Amino acid sequence: MVKFSKELEAKLIPEWKEAFVNYWDLKKQIKRIKLSKVPKQTHQAAGGDFGFSIFDSLGFFLKKFACSEDNITNIIKVRKKTIKGSGEEIYETELAQLFSEEDEVRVFFARLDEELNKVNQFYTRQEGEFVEKGETLNKQLQILLELKQIISDRRRKNSPSSKGSNHSNTGSFPSPTRDSDYSSVGAENFGDSDETNSEISQTDEVISTLERNGVSFVNSTTMSKAKKGLKPKMAMRIDPTRAITAITSMLWEDLVNNPTGDFIHKRKIQCAEKMIRSAFVELYRGLGLLKTYSSLNMVAFSKILKKFDKVSCQKASGNYLKEVKRSHFVSSDQVVRLMDEVETIFTKHFANNDRKKAMKFLRPQQHKDSHMVTFLVGLSTGCFVSLFCVYAILAHLCGIFSASNEPAYMDSVYPVFSVFALLSLHMFMYGCNLYMWRSTRINYNFIFEFSPSTALKHRDAFLISASLMTTVVGAMVLHLLLRAAGFSPGQIDALPGILLLFYIALLICPLDIFYRPTRYCFIRVIRNIVCSPIYKVLLVDFFMADQLTSQIPLLRHLQTTGCHLFARVLKTHHSEACHSGRLYMEITYIISFLPYYWRAMQCARRWFDDSDVNHLANMGKYVSAMVAAVARVTYSRQHDNLWLAMFLISSVVATAYQLYWDFIKDWGFLNPKSRNPWLRDDLVLKNKNIYYMSIALNVVLRVTWIQTFMHFKVGHVQSRLLEFLLAALEVIRRGHWNFYRLENEHLNNVGHYRAVKTVPLPFRENDSDY
Known part of the structure; x- marks a missing residue:
């Protein structure tokens, strides 16, 4: 018991x-x-x-x-x-x-x-x-229902069947269907006095609806302006005896300030209904x-x-x-x-x-953990280990990493396989994060605003990671077998590209297979990131953008892979252009600072929405990272003292900025007055030494860029493997950072007793006169 x-x-x-x-x-x-x-x-x-x-x-x-x-x-x-x-x-x-x-x-x-x-x-x-929220929602719903009724009545009055033959010019008005269909209604025939009077009477009905919900108009010239077809300037006063709810600015302009035009849209009503x-x-x-x-x-x-x-x-x-x-x-x-x-x-x-x-x-039902998922994780992991051992043996027997074969293989095949390896490692680290968050009772679904019924669990993340790597290593083994069978490199080197296209097609597949809600959520978040600062920034958006800043090597490998694929499709076979030239350098610059640019634009949008200066300070961190990335790429091509000095100065400044933000802002550490020395007052993990070791590990992994100017004398293959190792360490650092970042966010929610998401309402309360 x-x-x-x-x-x-x-x-x-x-x-x-x-x-x-x-x-x-x-x-x-x-x-x-x-x-x-x-x-x-x-x-x-x-x-x-x-x-x-x-x-x-x-x-x-x-x-x-x-x-x-x-x-x-x-x-x-x-x-x-x-x-x-x-x-x-x-x-x-x-x-x-x-x-x-x-x-x-x-x-x-x-x-x-x-x-x-x-x-x-x-x-x-x-x-x-x-109880107060319930009363507010009842008022919101009442306004919505009355507005929907007005729209329904208006469409019924303006339908061709109700107007008769004298209003044949109004054929542009849609015929009424059901009450839930609220289409836009045109106003091309405003010159007709009968239609003008009809519009004014409908405006009176809208205004009376708003007044019943607490909105009254003190300007006596409002209706006279409306009758003349002018846009009235409304003055609204608040009834102090009751908590009134006024129309939102979007619907206000459509319903009141433009009484004779196309003042309502189906999408806006649906949006308001969805919010309520x-x-x-x-x-x-x-x-x-x-x-x-x-x-x-x-x-x-x-x-x-x-x-x-x-x-x-x-x-x-x-x-x-x-x-x-x-x-x-x-x-x-x-x-x-x-x-x-x-x-x-x-x-x-x-x-x-x-x-x-x-x-x-x-009451959405949460899916129970399936033993089949656990079995598939073990099966995929065993297959991955076995196939990787087979690949290592075949690569040694075929001499794939020898001096004569290494350039072609490392330039055409290695990049796409490293993309999958880094992606799989990141998914594995995310699975570890999910496991730790769940073990420590960190409510990550609430923080990310995920649906508990469709959100990934740690076993699902491990299954995706293991199955992805099993497929990739299997393709690598098949590639070597075909190469040993006598097929030309031009025929089989397209295999990694085909695998990449397959997974892209799987990502956007509309069928309800292989975690479709998660795939579509990922696509939506990537869209929000790429289109920054157009969309309002949510926590999951900037959290994912932070992950992208740790996957710049992956984006560079995608650049190389895409270049090779296009070269093969166009049959140009100028693979050297994919590793040198002016266009290659320009694209490399763009990819190197693009994730930081997206994150900086998100900070700018959050500052615009919240007017919090901390967002501008956070944007400065990513601007410094962009400068350091450009200097690093330039120095890798031009080994002179000027660019070395610029690279060192910019990297040191960016690293210090990032460490400060990691420890103080993102993790909430280094508080000298905390009851836990140099940490924070509240900790999720019981062993404090883990936090101190995490601080030291984060510092070490933040300064791995030092190897860039050390110029280790290694071969082409060893250089690529070292590059992959450093990229993998950055992914591990990001997974390590994720746990403490969400722990701090969770403790902030605990401190403010935030257990329920606050949903913005379409009709908001007003406290002052306009």
Whole structure:
């Protein structure tokens, strides 16, 4: 049977951990009560004669026997007080009977009261926030429904069937279909006075709808301007007696400021509906978490009081549990009622009265770990190891790395295989990250805003990595076998390129195979990165952009592979152009600083959205990295003292900048006032030495660029292998960095009790006059 302490640790909400009852601290206090009884019994047995020891032992066993009797006594009094002003209820316990361990018992109940008050106040505060969110969402939904009704009525009035033969010029208006279809409506015939009056009356209806939701207009010339076909300048005042919700700026311009034009679009209404639906889903999830919070804490109080009764041989749990059950976090039924209301509303308005469909949104089922995935991971790993051994033997027998064969093989075949190797290594490190995040209860799905039902698990990541490398090494073995069979290099060197095209086709495959939600999420994130700063930057976007900054060698190998593929397709066979020339250098420069440029543009967009100067400082880090990358590429081609000095200065500055940002901003370390020396106050891992070793390892792996100007005298193959080793070390460093970056983000969420995603709403509240 699992102990409750382990069960509580496994089921509690990580972001609310500090708000849960401190069950482990209360257990320690009970142990102190138990230990305080032992010295007195031992002293009496050792200090008296043999006769007294017998009677003492007999009394001890009689006392133990009495503990098992149901003699309930009122040994404590729990009083509830209400704080004036705030209205908060606090509990205080007084001992109505003297204990032999009175000091320890008094401390225990004082701590128990603190925990009860903490739980009760947190629950009350969270409940109030969720109730307020529920009221806001009801207003949002009401506005949406009324706007949809207006659009439906307007389209019905403007349809050709309702206008008759006198309005034949309005054939551009779409015919009405169902209420959920809200197409744009044109206004080509604004010169017709009947249509103008119709538009004005519809504008009156829109304005009256907004006024019913708390928006009123103080400018008396508004309607006169509307009747003249002018764009009115609206003045809106807020009703102080109620929390009103005004139209968002996008819909405001379409619905009010342009009453005679094409003022509504189907896509905007659908977007607003999707936002409100997502907000209802998050509200329901938050209510479920709060319900779990209440039940777990109730069980925790019950368990700890039973332990106290067992140790003290008293019956205090009955009286105290009565007060616990009367407290707000147990007795309140607002959460249950609000959950029922959300289910009803969601089923009616977002699931076409299909409760089963609604529950798929509100309570998504997580896929259980499959033993088949574990089996396939082991099978793929074994195949990879076996095939790699075969490849090593064949490469040695064929003399593929000899002086006569190495240039052609390393220039045409090596780049594409190294792409897959680095990609597989990165996926393996991501699988390790997922395993560690899950083991340490870091809620990575919530941080990345992934759906728990489709998000990758660590076994899935390991399966992708192992299957990818098995396929690649198998292709490498096949390439050597065909080469040994007498096929010309021109025929078989296209095999790696074909494999690359196959995986690209698999990535964009629309069929629901091989983790389609994950593949499409990856494509969407890459699109957001490439189009920076057009899209709003989410955490998963800049997290993935950081991964790309560690995969610059992979991008360079893709450049070489693409060049060779195009050369073969066009039958030019000028492979030397893929490794030298002006165009090659220009593309190399672009690839070297492009990931840093994307990340810098993301920082600029976040600064524009949040007005936080830290984003500009972070952008400076990537600008310095771009300068260092350009200097490094130039020095690799021009070995002179000027570029050496520029390379060293820019690299040292960029590395110092990056280390500062890693340790202080991304990881939250190097805090001299922390209770954990030079770390941070809160740590997920129990062993502090791991953090110190991680800091040292990150420093070492950040300065691997030093080998660039050392000019090791090695052959072409050894040079390429050294390049691959350094690229692999950078991928490992990034995987190592990922864990602490998300740990710091998780602890920030814990510090602010953020367990539910905040969904932006289409209709926002206004606090001041326009």
